[in-house]
Amino acid sequence: MENQNFKFIKPGEIRTRIAPSPTGFFHIGVSRTALFNYLFAKKHQGVFILRIEDTDVERCKPEYEKDIMENLKWLGIEWDEGPDIGGQYGPYRQSQREEIYQRYLEKLLNTEKAYYCFCSEEELEAQKQYLMSIGEPPRYSGKCAQLSKKEIKKYLAEGKKSVIRFRVPAKKVEFDDLIREKIEFDANLIGDIVIARDLSIPLYNFACVVDDFEMRVSHVIRGEEHISNTPKQILIQEALNLPRPKYAHLPLILGPDRSKLSKRHGAVSMNQYRKTGYLPETLINLMAFLGWNPGGEREIYSLASLVREFSIERCQKGGAVFNIKRLDFLNGFYIRQKSIDKLTELCLPYLITSGLIEAKSNPEILKLPLEEKAQFKIRESGEEISLETLKKIVSIYQERLKKLSEISQLTDFFFKEKLEYDKDLLRWREITDKEIKHSLDKLRKVLSKIRADEFNKENLEKILLPEAEKLAKEMKKPIGPPAARLPARQGEAGDRGYLLWPLRVALTGKQASAGPFEIAEILGKEKVLKRIKKAKELIK
RNA sequence: GGCCUCGUCGUCUAGUGGUUAGGACAAGGGGCUUUCAAUCCCUAAACACGGGUUCGAUUCCCGUCGAGGCCA
Numbered sequence: 001m002e003n004q005n006f007k008f009i010k011p012g013e014i015r016t017r018i019a020p021s022p023t024g025f026f027h028i029g030v031s032r033t034a035l036f037n038y039l040f041a042k043k044h045q046g047v048f049i050l051r052i053e054d055t056d057v058e059r060c061k062p063e064y065e066k067d068i069m070e071n072l073k074w075l076g077i078e079w080d081e082g083p084d085i086g087g088q089y090g091p092y093r094q095s096q097r098e099e100i101y102q103r104y105l106e107k108l109l110n111t112e113k114a115y116y117c118f119c120s121e122e123e124l125e126a127q128k129q130y131l132m133s134i135g136e137p138p139r140y141s142g143k144c145a146q147l148s149k150k151e152i153k154k155y156l157a158e159g160k161k162s163v164i165r166f167r168v169p170a171k172k173v174e175f176d177d178l179i180r181e182k183i184e185f186d187a188n189l190i191g192d193i194v195i196a197r198d199l200s201i202p203l204y205n206f207a208c209v210v211d212d213f214e215m216r217v218s219h220v221i222r223g224e225e226h227i228s229n230t231p232k233q234i235l236i237q238e239a240l241n242l243p244r245p246k247y248a249h250l251p252l253i254l255g256p257d258r259s260k261l262s263k264r265h266g267a268v269s270m271n272q273y274r275k276t277g278y279l280p281e282t283l284i285n286l287m288a289f290l291g292w293n294p295g296g297e298r299e300i301y302s303l304a305s306l307v308r309e310f311s312i313e314r315c316q317k318g319g320a321v322f323n324i325k326r327l328d329f330l331n332g333f334y335i336r337q338k339s340i341d342k343l344t345e346l347c348l349p350y351l352i353t354s355g356l357i358e359a360k361s362n363p364e365i366l367k368l369p370l371e372e373k374a375q376f377k378i379r380e381s382g383e384e385i386s387l388e389t390l391k392k393i394v395s396i397y398q399e400r401l402k403k404l405s406e407i408s409q410l411t412d413f414f415f416k417e418k419l420e421y422d423k424d425l426l427r428w429r430e431i432t433d434k435e436i437k438h439s440l441d442k443l444r445k446v447l448s449k450i451r452a453d454e455f456n457k458e459n460l461e462k463i464l465l466p467e468a469e470k471l472a473k474e475m476k477k478p479i480g481p482p483a484a485r486l487p488a489r490q491g492e493a494g495d496r497g498y499l500l501w502p503l504r505v506a507l508t509g510k511q512a513s514a515g516p517f518e519i520a521e522i523l524g525k526e527k528v529l530k531r532i533k534k535a536k537e538l539i540k
Numbered sequence: 541g542g543c544c545u546c547g548u549c550g551u552c553u554a555g556u557g558g559u560u561a562g563g564a565c566a567a568g569g570g571g572c573u574u575u576c577a578a579u580c581c582c583u584a585a586a587c588a589c590g591g592g593u594u595c596g597a598u599u600c601c602c603g604u605c606g607a608g609g610c611c612a
Contacts, residue, residue, distance in 0.1 A: 137542040228610040399578045500574040512576035
């Protein structure tokens, strides 16, 4: 029985598909299914198909279809056949396949494996309520199953509202799931299902069977929520005499409350993650490990290495919670792997959209890859800023970045004229205002002696570090009451914070930042002195 | 309600008829350090429960419980 399934496919040819409905933005669930289908196909040199299930004209929108394709591409999940690629088994939009469905529908109708049903919704609803009240599964009574040809013809001619029902045979259905092994259903409990609203509007289970066959899909890999659709589809296949593809039902992706991940859990659309500044390699790596793992202890995998390692046997059965913390960790990791050039390219759009900088000449600058001659200016001051400088800024924040969007709030002080911060932020430990001023004065004195063209990290370090040590020693012999301050820290180095903390705050206005020396270098002598002066003014 | 699926640290998971039940994220502590990161070290943390089978079950079988999905 198994062998016959593959008659219609070239020996060994693996063909998988995803079949999203463009009724909303591309989300995590579909993309994980897409990923697994892609991995499985590519692993076996097979074909991955993108089919668009857009029969619901009310809810489907072209923009959503575009969104699906854009995000798949962004993730690097390229399809071999799909909406507009490779017409051999197409068209690949269900809305364009009406005739095909009609052909199969007529076949079922003619062989009496399907029939017209004229029951009204109220009738059906009442019946269902009754069945449920007596503890029976709510299935169709079969009232219209026995209608004579004459009656049917008459009703149709009258234009009586109807649907097409599939005559579900009373039998046990059994199939082998690649992940779950044998699964069994009793079709007796299903009742005759509606497979089409009319000859031109097929419903999901029917269309799916027809398409999967017509498109020569060898493996149906989909979410666990489809397990209960499978027996229905198998029965329809059998009625149509179609071969059975292999099935694999992936565990669900869950929200923190362990129910199926959905909008109410917050961010689910791929766009949102993309906009926040998660990298495609992050999403791929995380999604791959939701319900699958290669067995070893390695956890970092690129799409290419996943293709190499993937195996459907190693898929998990239980649902997996989508863990944002882990996503952040992985994203930080992949950000750290980026070259500065690349990372700068990725960060620039965020700096621009948050209004910190703007492209000087070419507003198309957001288009990557970035040209070296690209020019930028600081929005607020209109001052030019070189790509070189922007790269430096990005580079000192590379290891602090978890999401690309964070770049703006982390580095905004580079682009602002006036920093807003509380004067108490300048205070290191318990030092007095007078002592802060002392530190700032010292900084100003020392820094103004450095030549502007030697105002770089190395020199600053060479000069300021000894000064910081010196000050630390002074502070150990407190002028004020001893109880007023914390004990100096142990260790060889003195507490450099007395000098360096006020410097950091004066330059950044923040309590967390990259090192003050590298920041000072980027800001340049003039701005550094100006900011120190401003800090001093805050004190009194 | 019916049917189906699932059940190892908080989370993702490895694993086996005999293991100190392993890793990663998160958490806590510590080192480095002017801060935040990065990085390094350490700690805590799990086999849902009850019966079998067995010399021995986390592992095999049955049941219970729990969670989820689908149907409408």
